[in-house]
Amino acid sequence: MEPLAKDRLREIGKGNCGSVWASSEANFCFKREDGGPGRSLHNDYIMHKKVLETLPAEATVQVPNCHEYIGQDDELWWRNQLHRFPKGRQPCNVLITERVPAFSKPVREKLIDLFCPETGKAVIYTSKADEDCIVRPYLGRRRQQRQLVAKSRLKAFGLRNYPLHIDQIQELNLDSAIYATIMADTLAQLFWIAHVDANDLEFVLAPPSSSKSDNVAIMESEILGKHVLWILDFDLCRDMSMDEDGVKQAVNAFLGNDPYYPRPDRDYCKELWTTFKNRFLETSQRILVKGPEALLPLLWVQLVEEKCIELALSRVSANSTSS
Numbered sequence: 001m002e003p004l005a006k007d008r009l010r011e012i013g014k015g016n017c018g019s020v021w022a023s024s025e026a027n028f029c030f031k032r033e034d035g036g037p038g039r040s041l042h043n044d045y046i047m048h049k050k051v052l053e054t055l056p057a058e059a060t061v062q063v064p065n066c067h068e069y070i071g072q073d074d075e076l077w078w079r080n081q082l083h084r085f086p087k088g089r090q091p092c093n094v095l096i097t098e099r100v101p102a103f104s105k106p107v108r109e110k111l112i113d114l115f116c117p118e119t120g121k122a123v124i125y126t127s128k129a130d131e132d133c134i135v136r137p138y139l140g141r142r143r144q145q146r147q148l149v150a151k152s153r154l155k156a157f158g159l160r161n162y163p164l165h166i167d168q169i170q171e172l173n174l175d176s177a178i179y180a181t182i183m184a185d186t187l188a189q190l191f192w193i194a195h196v197d198a199n200d201l202e203f204v205l206a207p208p209s210s211s212k213s214d215n216v217a218i219m220e221s222e223i224l225g226k227h228v229l230w231i232l233d234f235d236l237c238r239d240m241s242m243d244e245d246g247v248k249q250a251v252n253a254f255l256g257n258d259p260y261y262p263r264p265d266r267d268y269c270k271e272l273w274t275t276f277k278n279r280f281l282e283t284s285q286r287i288l289v290k291g292p293e294a295l296l297p298l299l300w301v302q303l304v305e306e307k308c309i310e311l312a313l314s315r316v317s318a319n320s321t322s323s
């Protein structure tokens, strides 16, 4: 049976665990476990559910709803759904979640006008893939010199998971301190309430959806319009213990993630690191009122700062030996 155009699924994202599919009609999406080995969509489901169930009402980050986990061998489901995927796709494990809404055309056009090299604009304006535009706030990274040179930027330019570096965030007059504050609250709540280490978690800026709870922080900007900070991709998140081992695990997760967070070892985001750190400690203190666990947030901050100093020193010595 040929599916109606509105029912057909289109790939809207891809990662190491799998590919993500949505139809033009619905506000949910299907993550397929068809990526590299060693990744678990079932863990994604368990962690995503746990985060939704444990994040407190005052959370200011938006988390997509998590609908259903479908096994590869769920014959009934696959009999009804396989035809919606392009020919040749086989049944596999699938996770159905709310889709993070993409930015509207006017927002996408502003991003293209500002950041896409002249030679590529016409292509990107009309590209279907670039309609799935969500933005990654990279508070911990500046654009590299080579990304500022128009010619070499085009190859990498795309609006899916568009990396908005700290210098661009400032250029757009976006409030980086608010993003840092929401990230700090979110990590404190994930660590000390959900007991989840946030390993490989993605933060994205995108419009809010109607499922948003009352306390989710809505930001307004001339370029991005109304937007919120979302978190997604829980497949590599792990439980963490409320002790030194758990803290070390969460430190490694923080340092190993893409550069969403401000860091103490980069001159251009040192001040933002202080904002992040103070907020993380305040929120953590409210969660872990007393007892031995109340010392863990400070230990986490100290270990992050120590490791960052080590990393900065090794960068200096690598530069001095190469020059």
Ligand SMILES: Nc1ncnc2c1ncn2[C@@H]1O[C@H](COP(=O)(O)OP(=O)(O)O)[C@@H](O)[C@H]1O
Pocket: 012, 013, 014, 015, 016, 017, 018, 019, 020, 029, 031, 035, 064, 097, 098, 099, 100, 101, 134, 160, 161, 202, 232, 233, 234, 235
């Ligand atoms: N719920 C969603 N709504 C919109 N886009 C999504 C959603 N989930 C994933 N994506 C997009 O698909 C990409 C890959 O999905 P992700 O969950 O990160 O898979 P992986 O675990 O393979 O990295 C994401 O980086 C994002 O761009």
Ligand SMILES: [Mg+2]
Pocket: 015, 016, 202, 233
């Ligand atoms: Mg991912």
